[in-house]
Amino acid sequence: MERSDSDIVFQSYGRCCNNEQFFIDFYERFMDSSVDIRELFTKTDMKVxxxxxxxxxxQLVLYARGMSDTKLRALGKSHDRNGYNIPPEWYHLWLDALIATLRQHDGDFSPEVEAAWNCALTSGINIIRQAY
Known part of the structure; x- marks a missing residue:
């Protein structure tokens, strides 16, 4: 039986998410992708x-596994031009930073895992982006 993209992603995330350094490294990488993004986080409690x-x-992983898009629509609303004002073009930087951080932290990372992440998250990210 073949594993679905969402199964691969779920397992990959499980290998990474219990290590706080994964999230620290993600934000360093994401903030390094743009001066504007770094400025956005200057007064942010990074632990929160x-x-x-x-x-x-x-939520993105669960959506890829068949859950409702309700939480992603709420995320989109909070990140729209009236919320955190996250421009749609920043989401590819976010995904690039996530993939690079997964590559660093997931000992089983492979081209198959990378493709699964990209496939599984794209539709959920598009829901968030479209709210802008």
Missing amino acids: QRHLLRNGIM
Whole structure:
């Protein structure tokens, strides 16, 4: 029986998410991708932010596994131009930083795992982006 992309992603995330350094490294990489992104986080409690990230990634994974898009629509609303004002073009930087951090922390990372992440998260990220 073949594993689905969402199964591969779920297992990969499980290998990474219990290590706080994974989230620290993600944010360093993400903030390094743009001066504007780094400025966005200057007054942010990063411990709280890392907890929010942990949950946000899980919501994307759960959506890929068949859960409702309700939480992703709420994330989109909070990140739209009237919320955190996250421009849609930043989401590819977010995903690039996530993939690079997964590559660093997931001992079983492979081209198959990378493709699964990209496939599984794209539709959920598009829901969030479209709210802008």
